Amino acid sequence: xxxxxxxxxxxxxxxxxxxxxxxxxxxxxxxxxxxxxxxxxxxxxxxxxxxxxxxxxxxxxxxxxxxxxxxxxxxxxxxxxxxxxxxxxxxxxxxxxxxxxxxxxxxxxxxxxxxxxxxxxxxxxxxxxxxxxxxxxxxxxxxxxxxxxxxxxxxxxxxxxxxxxxxxxxxxxxxxxxxxxxxxxxxxxxxxxxxxxxxxxxxxxxxxxxxxxxxxxxxxxxxxxxxxxxxxxxxxxxxxxxxxxxxxxxxxxxxxxxxxxxxxxxxxxxxxxxxxxxxxxxxxxxxxxxxxxxxxxxxxxxxxxxxxxxxxxxxxxxxxxxxxxxxxxxxxxxxxxxxxxxxxxxxxxxxxxxxxxxxxxxxxxxxxxxxxxxxxxxxxxxxxxxxxxxxxxxxxxxxxxxxxxxxxxxxxxxxxxxxxxxxxxxxxxxxxxxxxxxxxxxxxxxxxxxxxxxxxxxxxxxxxxxxxxxxxxxxxxxxxxxxxxxxxxxxxxxxxxxxxxxxxxxxxxxxxxxxxxxxxxxxxxxxxxx
Amino acid sequence: xxxxxxxxxxxxxxxxxxxxxxxxxxxxxxxxxxxxxxxxxxxxxxxxxxxxxxxxxxxxxxxxxxxxxxxxxxxxxxxxxxxxxxxxxxxxxxx
Numbered sequence: 278x279x280x281x282x283x284x285x286x287x288x289x290x291x292x293x294x295x296x297x298x299x300x301x302x303x304x305x306x307x308x309x310x311x312x313x314x315x316x317x318x319x320x321x322x323x324x325x326x327x328x329x330x331x332x333x334x335x336x337x338x339x340x341x342x343x344x345x346x347x348x349x350x351x352x353x354x355x356x357x358x359x360x361x362x363x364x365x366x367x368x369x370x371x372x373x374x375x376x377x378x379x380x381x382x383x384x385x386x387x388x389x390x391x392x393x394x395x396x397x398x399x400x401x402x403x404x405x406x407x408x409x410x411x412x413x414x415x416x417x418x419x420x421x422x423x424x425x426x427x428x429x430x431x432x433x434x435x436x437x438x439x440x441x442x443x444x445x446x447x448x449x450x451x452x453x454x455x456x457x458x459x460x461x462x463x464x465x466x467x468x469x470x471x472x473x474x475x476x477x478x479x480x481x482x483x484x485x486x487x488x489x490x491x492x493x494x495x496x497x498x499x500x501x502x503x504x505x506x507x508x509x510x511x512x513x514x515x516x517x518x519x520x521x522x523x524x525x526x527x528x529x530x531x532x533x534x535x536x537x538x539x540x541x542x543x544x545x546x547x548x549x550x551x552x553x554x555x556x557x558x559x560x561x562x563x564x565x566x567x568x569x570x571x572x573x574x575x576x577x578x579x580x581x582x583x584x585x586x587x588x589x590x591x592x593x594x595x596x597x598x599x600x601x602x603x604x605x606x607x608x609x610x611x612x613x614x615x616x617x618x619x620x621x622x623x624x625x626x627x628x629x630x631x632x633x634x635x636x637x638x639x640x641x642x643x644x645x646x647x648x649x650x651x652x653x654x655x656x657x658x659x660x661x662x663x664x665x666x667x668x669x670x671x672x673x674x675x676x677x678x679x680x681x682x683x684x685x686x687x688x689x690x691x692x693x694x695x696x697x698x699x700x701x702x703x704x705x706x707x708x709x710x711x712x713x714x715x716x717x718x719x720x721x722x723x724x725x726x727x728x729x730x731x732x733x734x735x736x737x738x739x740x741x742x743x744x745x746x747x748x749x750x751x752x753x754x755x756x757x758x759x760x761x762x763x764x765x766x767x768x769x770x771x772x773x774x775x776x777x778x779x780x781x782x783x784x785x786x787x788x789x790x791x792x793x794x795x796x797x798x799x800x801x802x803x804x805x806x807x
Numbered sequence: 808x809x810x811x812x813x814x815x816x817x818x819x820x821x822x823x824x825x826x827x828x829x830x831x832x833x834x835x836x837x838x839x840x841x842x843x844x845x846x847x848x849x850x851x852x853x854x855x856x857x858x859x860x861x862x863x864x865x866x867x868x869x870x871x872x873x874x875x876x877x878x879x880x881x882x883x884x885x886x887x888x889x890x891x892x893x894x895x896x897x898x899x900x901x902x
Contacts, residue, residue, distance in 0.1 A: 464812040472810050479815055493813040516817030525815035556877035608817045746846060795875035 278375045281392055285385040286373045288444040290341070290363035292301060293350055298363050306386040308338045308405060311365075311376045314348040316434040319380045319496060321427060322397045323356055328420045329406045330360040333413045341365050343437035357456070371438040378433040384408060385569065390539060396433040399423070424802045425510055458519040463490065471761030476529065479596030480603040481627055485529035496524035497783035499534035500541065500807045508541055509548035512555035514610030523600075535578055536593065538807045540600050541570060543656050547601065553797045557660045558611035558705065559789060561618055564790035564797070565625040566605075566702070568598055568776060570632040571644035572654025574804055580632035584778030586788075598628030601737040623663055631776055637706040638775035640719035646782050647801050654804045658707040659701055659772065660797035664785035669708065672791035675715035678708050679722060682784060683730040684770070687764055689788035693732055694744030695751045695762045697796070699770040702726065702786040705777035708784045719773055727768040728754065772799060830895055833863040839893035841880065842872040847901035855897060869893055877898070 279285070285302035292298055312319035318788070323340075329340050338360035342349040346364060353362055365371050374383055379397060384405050390409065394401040397422035408418040421427075422601050437791060468474055471489035479485055486492065497504055498519065504521035511518050520541070527540055547554050547566060557564050581591035589595055611617040613626060623629075635642040644655040665688070669681040670768075682702055690698045704712070712722055731754055737745055751762040763772060770792065781788040790797050830836060840860055842848045852870065859865045869891040873880045888896055 459818070462814045462818060464814055465808040466812065468809060470810075476812070487810065488813045488815050490811045490813055511817075514817060514819075516819050521813065522815060522817075525813040529815060553877060555879065557814070562878075598825070607815050610817060791877055796877050 278377050278381070278393065278395075279373075279383065281390055283390050284316045285388060285390050286370075288373065290365060290370060291324060292361060293346060293353060294673075296609055297304055298339070298361070300387050303388045304386070306337070306384060306391065307375070308409060309383040309385055310338060310340045311371060311374065311381045311436065312340060312342060313379050313434060313437055314342065314344045314352045316379050318397050318431050318433040320352075320356060321431060322380045322402070323358055325402050325420045326746050327359040329402075329409060329418075330548055332420075333406070333409050333415060334735030336359040337409045337413065339363060341370060342462060343368060343371055345481070347438070357359045357457070368438040371436060375438075376436045377439070377517060379436050380433055381436065382608055386412070396431060397428075398430040400428075400429070424542075424545070424805070427640050428550055447742070457503075458505050458517040460505050461521050462526060463520070467675050478528070479529060481599070482607055483627065485603070488525035488528040488643050493521065493524050494725045496527050496532070496534050496537060497521065499537040500524075502541070502807050510520070511544075511548060511605060511609030512611075513558055514608075516608035516610060518548075518604060518608050523604060525602040526607060527596075528598045530596045530602050530603055531592065532596040533578075533592070534598070536597055539570070539574065539578065539597060539656060539711060539804050541807050542804045543601055543658075543801050544604060546614040546656055546800050547605070547801075548656055549800045551794075551798040552658050554605070554646065554741050554802045557797055558605065558609060560790060561620050562790055563621060563623045563662045564660040565629050566601065567625065567659045567787065568601065568630040569643060569648075569657040569659065570654070571635065571642050571657065571755050572628070573652060574654035575632045575635075582632035582634040582636075582776050584780075586634070586776045586778075594613070594630045594632065595628045596711075598625075601624055601630075602628060608755070622663075625661065625663060629661065631703075631774075633774045634706065634776045637709065637779070638707060640715045640775075643772070643774050644801060646719065648799070649803060655801050656804060657799060657801040659699075659799045660790040660792075661701065662788045662790075664703065664787045667786060668782070669782045669784070675712040675717050675722070676725070677786075679717075679725050680729065682786065683726050685786040686726060686730045687732060689764065689786065691743040693742055694747075695732060695738060695764050696747065696766045697750075697793065699765070699772065699789040699792040699799070701772040701784040701789070702776065703777065703787060704773065704775050705781060705784045706775065706779050709775050709780045720768075723771050724734070725767050726771050727763070727765055729755045729756055730764040732764060734760045735764060737762075820879040822872070824853070833859065833865050833895075835864065835866045836894040837867040837869060837892060839863050839869045839871065839888045839891060839896035841888065841896055843872070843876045843880075843898060843900045844873050845876045845900045848872075848899060849901075850899035852897075852899055867891075 288300050340362040382394040406420045449731045476485050500594045501518045506520050508518045579593040606612050645651050667685045672678045689700045754763050841853045856868045871887045
């Protein structure tokens with residue numbers, strides 16, 4: 278592969294329409310993009326380059342297709358591609374530049390290669406975009422923002438010129454990041470049909486609001502995105518969550534139009550590869566996505582964070598949670614009892630959404646702890662069991678309250694299973710007052726819980742069971758004079774939020790599904806304007 | 808006045824495939840065993856491998872494993888099975 282500093286060869290290829298392109302590498306900075314039409318990473322990258330082409334002029338980018346005219350034309354029209362594309366019919370230019378994979382980007386100026394990038398990488402894309410904008414006398418732009426639902430980077434496919442001469446790859450389902458989908462079809466109901474009865478099969482077994490054209494249009498008026506824009510593909514069936522389909526499900530859930538920006542952010546977040554919604558939907562375990570809302574939008578949109586926060590207390594909480602579940606079922610396909618074969622299920626699959634009680638939280642709220650501004654609003658997702666109660670009325674100090682919580686934490690997943698799981702501790706306002714009165718910061722509390730949640734090793738001597746086969750992975754510690762296996766691998770496995778009403782000494786532990794890169798990881802997305 | 812609804816369901820046109828032809832015999836075949844990496848899966852597949860070799864005359868058994876049971880098999884694992892030219896693949900779990 279040609280490296281930075283090497284001579285950039287000139288070449289002569291044809292555009293799709295037959296017009297010749299004579300590329301003189303001495304010209305101003307140009308981005309050459311080698312791609313294949315069936316490579317999902319190329320399809321992921323091109324929309325970002327479209328953005329650059331729109332800002333800095335389409336002549337700053339040249340797409341070099343390694344495939345035939347028909348496949349290339351199809352991609353140019355449907356993705357679409359907004360910069361010139363030429364066909365490297367005999368792969369001679371590919372051989373000259375020798376990209377190891379596609380997509381490969383070569384930033385070329387003054388006859389030389391200034392920079393290269395293999396695969397999709399947001400940081401690299403932004404860097405190259407700035408060089409192009411700088412040369413065009415424009416202010417620097419960010420073409421790839423952090424929280425748009427796409428991963429930070431993604432490897433590409435083998436370059437066509439390096440493939441052995443056998444059958445080409447089959448384009449798999451994942452046209453993953455094509456930005457345009459189709460419009461939803463319309464269903465016309467006869468006057469004799471009760472729309473509520475007709476819609477009875479659209480999602481959860483409770484009644485939904487029929488998604489009439491008028492209601493959906495009102496929902497769509499709350500966003501500036503086009504109705505056929507694809508926000509995400511929902512696992513496990515990878516159905517397209519277009520803005521219009523999201524709006525229809527939002528209507529069914531009973532959302533107000535102002536909720537659309539939160540819901541669109543939430544759909545991007547739930548499809549973040551780190552959260553692994555595919556695994557969460559396919560497991561026989563209890564897990565369901567728990568939504569936690571932070572920031573000023575809680576007040577603005579009517580989210581409840583006090584009494585009954587886990588119940589049916591606020592339209593915002595209940596409808597956002599419900600809209601998420603309807604979308605997961607209707608577009609993702611994991612219908613409970615069918616693809617979703619969870620043994621016992623989870624009542625959170627009706628709706629599982631809380632807001633943090635930031636006003637009663639003496640420490641920094643969850644989103645600030647994670648690096649966001651207090652003035653930003655965020656949604657966080659956690660693959661969660663139902664909450665388990667910790668009733669603690671007699672402990673008079675922080676340690677007493679935290680000990681009670683640690684005993685509940687010890688039973689996360691299953692008593693003797695240590696490591697590989699996480700837990701969310703939901704502290705009620707009365708408990709958090711006691712804890713903070715003894716001078717504990719949030720981190721102090723987390724460390725205390727980590728250090729003191731352990732399973733006595735003697736409990737591993739009474740027969741095999743869940744967790745006893747993995748003891749070689751567990752860390753040991755002495756807790757209250759007893760040799761124990763530490764429940765969690767790391768203090769970061771314990772998440773802490775403050776929520777609930779002002780009266781009552783009842784906190785909760787919410788255990789996770791399989792955690793970490795091999796399971797599900799908690800994700801937090803800032804709520805954007807759409 | 809009829810009520811017109813916006814279809815809230817997934818309308819993706821799905822490709823209708825046909826299942827591969829079934830094998831008429833296991834004799835002389837190459838069989839892939841794909842472990843989804845649940846606990847005990849290896850033991851279960853060891854049994855299957857032994858049965859295939861001793862009782863069904865397969866000529867080759869190819870063993871591969873997913874890195875985690877929580878996600879679909881990555882392309883690199885599927886590629887191994889394709890490269891080995893398996894006649895059939897058993898994907899299995901134990902637990």
